[in-house]
Amino acid sequence: MKDDQRIQLLKELLLELHHGASPESIQERFEAHFTGVSALEISLMEHELIGADTGITFEDVMKLCDVHANLFKKAVQGVELADAEHPGHPVKLFKEENLALRATLLRIRRLLETYAETSDDEVRAELSKGLERQYGLLGQFERHYRRKEELFFPVMEGYGHDAPPKVMWGVDDQIRDLFAVAKQSLQDKLSSNPSQVREDFEAFAVEFESMIFKEESILLMILLETFTQDDWLKIAEESPAFGYAIIQPSQVWQPHREGFGVEKAEPTAEQSQIIETPDGYLTISFQPKEGQQKLDRQTAQAFGKGYLSLEQADLILNHLPMEITFVNKEDVFQYYNDAVPTEEMIFPRTPSQIGRNVELCHPPKLLPKVKRIFTALRSGEKDKFEMWFKSESRGQFVHVTYKAVRDAQGEFQGVLEYVQDIAPYWAIDTDFYREIED
Known part of the structure; x- marks a missing residue:
């Protein structure tokens, strides 16, 4: 199937989701035409359809992300991907944070809408306090971004993926700037110009939700195809240093690891080998190479x-x-x-x-x-x-x-x-x- 045909099919599937179809109902059709296509290719096609004159929304694509996530799990059926659903795994935590952050966006939208519709000073005072609390929660996305930038990106670079981290980090900084504007707008203009506050918030929210899309349908899919279990274990170990956004890990991820207790025999001081020749036997003696000497940390x-x-x-x-x-x-x-x-x-x-x-x-x-x-x-x-x-x-x-x-x-x-x-x-x-x- 050609790329333009795939895009057309993807558009049809997304529109079906938009009109109420369940992800499960289109799983089979999706798998029939997109098996073997990388997460990056599918996600770029989805991104092309968002914002075009199609009626397809960010939420529609997020629904389809579950469909092609299932496809990639089946395509690379193995030990690494299954771990990502375990409590405490960096990927599961990352997705749970995004869910909590999106819920905060929705609460802020409702509060701003209610604020604009009422003129009661007491009600507005309570709504203002609520908005300050929700903006404070939303601001914790900084921890989410820092873990991504300081823990995910270095491992990506180790596998030769230098460009995506640079691009995504640059967009992260733009989103940080938009949030700073939105937060300042809340402090300075809520009572005098609530419509401007909503406008500044939406400017941030649109880019923020777009980044959630990129994280879950592009970044995480690439990482799940690339990172090893040891990579994720290292990230899980270092994550608490940067903290978490809104949610906290319910438990520590401890994957099952098989142990192999075969001990190597200690080499003898000297070994020999006897080789038969037409004229007799030749004995070859040799001294095995010693392992690297342990670094002496105590001697001055x-x-x-x-x-x-x-x-x-x-x-x-x-x-x-x-x-x-x-x-x-x-x-x-x-x-x-x-x-x-x-x-x-x-x-x-x-x-x-x-x-x-x-x-x-x-x-x-x-x-x-x-x-x-x-x-x-x-x-x-x-x-x-x-x-x-x-x-x-x-x-x-x-x-x-x-x-x-x-x-x-x-x-x-x-x-x-x-x-x-x-x-x-x-x-x-x-x-x-x-x-x-x-």
Whole structure:
């Protein structure tokens, strides 16, 4: 079947859904014509039909997503996809968050509509409080996006899918900007211009719902076809550091894993082999290669101006009152310290980010600034950059430094970033203090 014929059939199926047909009733016809077509192809066709002069809505496509999700499950029948329906699995949580966020959108729409229809001041005051609560819940989509950007995207890049994360992250930032406008509009214009508040909210909601479509019918389908169970386990382990939107996991996902307890025999110090030749027997002796020696973390070694063991150096770095990140001269994110748990970090870092190009660790809108900083530090134009800002929500005064790291010969070896909350120092109001007096 040609692409234009498939699009026409897809249109017919979507219109049937639009007019009340159940997804189950069209499953067989869908499978007959779309088996072997990738999630990406089908989703792009669906996206082409939304917004066209077809009468097909976002909700219709969301219904069909269940149909072709079933198709892909059957096409790659196996251990990995079945896990995605288990409580606590990152995919199930991701979808549950989207459901909760869409329910919040609907509640806000009803509240705004009711607000516009009433002139009673007391009723409007209660509706205003309700809107503030619902906007607060909706704002938790930031956690949903952060997990996607910081945990899903690095694994995608590891499999060679660099372009989709960049595009989606850029759209995420546009949606963040639209929400900021909608939220400010609620604060400033609700009583004086409620129609403008609704207009600003809908500008956000349209793009937000479109992103839900892209996440569930394109992104997750690609991930389910690509990621391994170990990938999902790592994502599940690191997810709490970024939090969840509205919902909380009801249980920890613990997939069944088969254990294989066959132990390898210890190699002997020396082994030999006897080979028969026409003139007699030849004995060949050989020494097996030893495995990689375990890294000694306890023995002190020459270190800077003194002596430290690897274990001591690690402890010292983790006890510094600042967050440290090192990006090497190849622009690869190579190290960060564990000064505080990830969920308490000013700039959250997770193990999945190690090995990523530094450009992929930042939102697209920040890339020009990141490139300028690294170019200036690499060339020697500048030795360091400093910046600071107040975080009213967290009560922090954040100070950030990007410093060029050079070796004894002056050769550029990378960039050290150190971040600290200087609010406690900013609050010092005396010239002298000792906790322990003489």
